[in-house]
Amino acid sequence: MADTTTRAGRGTMQIPRSRGAVSGLLIVALGVWGALIPFVGPLFDFAFSPDRPWAWTAGRGWLQVLPGLVAVLGGLLLFASRNRATAMLGSWMAVAAGAWFVVGRAVAGPLGLGNAGEPVAATEAHRVWLELTYFSGLGALIIFLAALAAGRLSVRSVRDIAYRDSRAQTEDDPTVTDTSGWSQHGPAAGTGPDAVTEPVGRRRRSLFGRRRRDSRDTLTV
Known part of the structure; x- marks a missing residue:
């Protein structure tokens, strides 16, 4: 106060x-x-x-x-x-x-x-x-x-x-971000017109110790 x-x-x-x-x-x-x-x-x-x-x-x-x-x-x-x-x-x-x-x-x-x-x-x-x-x-x-x-x-x-x-x-808040995804110190991570998405596979071990692909989704980089 x-x-x-x-x-x-x-x-x-x-x-x-x-x-x-x-x-x-x-x-x-x-x-x-x-x-x-x-x-x-x-x-x-x-x-x-x-x-x-x-x-x-x-x-x-x-x-x-x-x-x-x-x-x-x-x-x-x-x-x-x-x-x-x-x-x-x-x-x-x-x-x-x-x-x-x-x-x-x-x-x-x-x-x-x-x-x-x-x-x-x-x-x-x-x-x-x-x-x-x-x-x-x-x-x-x-x-x-x-x-x-x-x-x-x-x-x-x-x-x-x-x-x-x-x-x-x-x-x-010295890093105020506007609606375009850019802040005072540069573009926010994973935003902007040049953002690229690529598939990332998540794997888990099976009962026999082998790694198999379980699911696939996208992560912005």
């Missing part, structure tokens, strides 16, 4: 890997963008000050590299995990990373985390585009994808139940 209860509880946490795969992959890509764009953006005239490639500052480390790495880690958990709790942890890590991209610049000064710089832009449209792609828009998109994944993970769908049942059946 205890083993059945434990297995049922564990089964409720099992989910198909595809449940958070798309959202996780997109979050990983956005996290990589957020962590690397301050260092490679100056190569394309798309940067915040200081306008130099691979220039490290404390503000960039706290406000861009750190949330970018957290988003990548959360996205990987979403992408790879088959456990509901682990995938949920990844989604909430991504939510936190996205929120930090949005509000980090506002609290960086009081917390003494440094400054991310000012957008290097000749026009107001370019300035707005930099703000969106570096911070607020990037963070909002990560939050949206992570919240979408968290919502999907919080609901047990018919597909989740079918996946759990199939996993439980595999654990209970």
Whole structure:
């Protein structure tokens, strides 16, 4: 009884890997963008000050590299995990990373985390585009994808139940045979389209010690 209860509880946490795969992959890509764009953006005239490639500052480390790495880690958990709790942890890590991209610049000064710089832009449209792609828009998109994944993970769908049942059946009987006579480890003995029958004689001793054929039937080989 205890083993059945434990297995049922564990089964409720099992989910198909595809449940958070798309959202996780997109979050990983956005996290990589957020962590690397301050260092490679100056190569394309798309940067915040200081306008130099691979220039490290404390503000960039706290406000861009750190949330970018957290988003990548959360996205990987979403992408790879088959456990509901682990995938949920990844989604909430991504939510936190996205929120930090949005509000980090506002609290960086009081917390003494440094400054991310000012957008290097000749026009107001370019300035707005930099703000969106570096911070607020990037963070909002990560939050949206992570919240979408968290919502999907919080609901047990018919597909989740079918996946759990199939996993439980595999654990209970790893050599499940279908109607064609084939199992997971190969064809069952004596079955299949190439099965051949041949007569096998059974003999027993007579009263005088001689062996005589008593009966004949067929045995599949």
